[in-house]
Amino acid sequence: MNGGPGLSDRRGDRVVVVGAGLSGLACALHLVGAGYEVVVVERDDHPGGRAGPLDMDGFRADTGPTVLTMPELLDEALAAVGSSVRDRLELVPLDPAYRACFTDGSVVNVHTDRRRMTAEVSRVSGLREAVGYLRLREWLARLYRVEMRSFIDAQFDSVLDLLGADLVRLAALGGFGRLAPAVGRHLEDERLRRIFSFQSLYAGVPPQRALAAYAVIAYMDTVAGVYFPKGGMRAIGVAMASAASEAGARVLYGTAVQRLERRGERVTLVHTDQGERLPCDHLVLTNDLPEAYRLLGHWPRRPVPHRFSPSAVVLHLGTDRTWEQLSHHTILFGHRWGRTFTEIIDRGDTMSDPSLLVTQPTVTDPSLAPEGRHLLYVLAPAPNLRDGPIDWDTEGPRYRDQLVATLEKRGLEGLEASVRRERLVTPADWARRGLAHGTPFSLAHTFAQTGPFRPRNTVAGTSNAVLAGCGTTPGVGLPTVLVSGKLAAHRVMRRSTRERR
Template sequence: MSGRTRAAGRGPAPGAGRVVVVGAGLSGLACALHLRGAGREVVVVEREPHPGGRAGRLDLDGFRLDTGPTVLTMPELLDEALAAVGESTADRLDLVPLSPAYRAAFADGSVIDVHTDREAMAAEVARVAGEREAEGYLRLRDWLTRLYRVEMRSFIDARCDSPLDLVRPDLFRLAALGGFGRLAPAVGRRVRDERLRRIFSFQSLYAGVAPERALAAYAVIAYMDTVAGVYFPRGGMRALGDALAGAFTKAGGAVRYGEAVTRLERSGDRVTAVITEGGDRLACDHVVLTADLPAAHRLLGHEPRRPVRIRHSPSAVVLHLGTDRTWDALGHHTISFGAAWESTFSEIIREGRTMSDPSLLVTQPTRTDPALAPEGRHLLYVLAPAPNLAAGDVDWDREGPRYRDSLVRTLEERGLDGLDASVRTEHLVTPADWARQGLAHGTPFSLSHTFAQTGPFRPGNTVPGTSNAVLAGCGTRPGVGLPTVLISGKLAAARVLAGGGRR
């Protein structure tokens, strides 16, 4: 039985059947931990030879690459999943708080270090933009904190199946905070400096919406980045999947690696078994599907009808560079902003082309953990937002290498002199590569967070016509991002424990 791992642990709850979780990504593992902690028998089936899902990995010439997300916030959600089986983050991970959380570099040559400590960031804002802006920052921070508290307890970490579920006291508190306005103006009312406005609104792009059009409610992403804190696990982001999977198997759960799921066996409105590529039949009382939504729907043989067309987020080009030097200007995370701003969103989202003056996220994990590269070497992860395959018609297999050269030239012009000559190994990922991994429209960011795809209007984690199948992951509620996929897994587990899907 290929790649099967089983650890001794508690037995199944009396009268409870087996749950099969398809996918050992972070949502699937969080779900499995919560179910195992409740005493359910759980088997996780994963097509890759390791856990993590989109938090992937690649070892190349002695460099240990994280191929998925690089920013970790809200580690208490990891702790919550691990606590379900009696463990903690401290048992499994060595998390390093990053200070600054980001370094923001601008086209005019100015640099702002983004601190999560209130006084340190106020002092930094005063240094670069004056006392008046520092006071505005403090107002912005307080607003972000109040917004987060309202949204987390009632709309993010909560079951929200229909618009009627929104009608609760916190809905009116959210409205009073301006959560249903637009993000960019909401930030702009508190800070006037254009650089600060960018720092506290660029995150909306990863939710698939330009700041001028995004709901102000999505400022909670900026809260997570700039107030709650950014962390990095020693060993790389791959350590997250290893930690969750290790705790799960220690608690008696089973993970079967290297086994793709090809179909679901059904009887009436119930899924009775999961069939793997190798022909194994895993009988189940419930199934949790964490694959990209189109793949999950193909397995279910059901494509739900929606009154409006599904919209996917922009994609990204990621360039991994193993170098023989580093640059003092780089932090662990550096946001390199171009002079252009609003036009970049239009180019990616509306015009379907690459940014003419790109804003880039450059991560140098070896600044925090040198062991991720051979001695004397350094690792860079360059993320450039890009149109998804539905929005644009870029021939990435042809244009990818040219775009790689363009990105390197841009970074050299912005201060990373000699970057190209320093490269000793590299790996390029384009939207075409994401598509080959099975991600719809070649985007790792799934569905965009438009109003019509937010809260109860986002695809839910139950499946009409199927009574015991539950969905989890970034395409379902509450949405995209490491914190939200962990919550998605927890909400999926609660569904199973409450009796399953929609009848």
């Protein structure tokens, strides 16, 4: 084990991490790098959690996130064990980061390079909008610097932790206003406004109601840059798990946690379905939040009920052709953009005029499909099972046909005839994986579930259990779950140090 002789004689060195998703692996890397004995328990037979693999006869699809931003956060986790992204992955910067297509036939290529995007905005919308884009870009950068320091990469024990100079700076930047008006102050073209605000759907809140602070996601996408790892997004989990194992962590695949054994406020043993009894001085749970609370036998009281994000229908298609209008990431916006959020979030309906994210990773890495074939990942936002009680086992196939028909109308002629392999994933499938209310996006980022108001990564009634993942701080998204794992590791280290004094 990593950490040198005599470490196992010290109290507080044995940590069990439940879940080999990206937050759990980030946590494990930071802990094993600091000299702790770490066991990671994963129910699946592979690492990555929601960022896992789906193989369809030579088509190598990713099950979860398709957009990688802020790779320096991944590098930070790997650096904890003396490794790096460069050692483990081949990252390809995507240019354009996105291609946005609109129903009027216009196309905007979203470049992260300042000069190229300024020229693109000028081409599409004129010089005045290009000047507005530059102002928006500067505002996004200032917003990110404040938020990363004090609101994303930060522990919260109470609302008082929010107070300070950065709170004043965030307020002065308009971070507590609403996202859509904040973007609108810089841009008049409705197409550009969509490009810099659609990301709020990741946070589970429409742009009109989302905090302007969530423009930080647009910064990550449109300023910091979008990347793709050769081998697919699945390669991230593999790289992190390999680095953790080589540093001394023990990773148990195909192993589920059955129950926890407690002595007072301390969890002392983790019982698995393989009959193992894993002693622990500290426990890190990365399960979906309700499942983590269930294992601990605890559901904290809150002033308002938890609100969960919308879900998504994902259609994986292996095709025998491609289409020139598709970039690596292409957003096909519907005409009735504003109605989309009302239908999904307020009415619990599917989109009548779908806006879709289509990812074609074989544009960047042809090895993900058989020679001459291509892979499409079509994401359609949808209501979660609590907000929209749709019988997806019945409606799913019909909705699949609607999505394919919509894609053909939007320019992907011949799509149906080109399909050679496919897999449909609906909110019902997410629920079968144990995700609350059938959403992979966990709790929505409403004001009451943001920052110090979001469920904390500590749990009342337990003295050695810590949470990580998208349900706790800082929240949903690949960069933030990596931060979440680091914050959980730091909680363990602080408690371990305090206990040994």
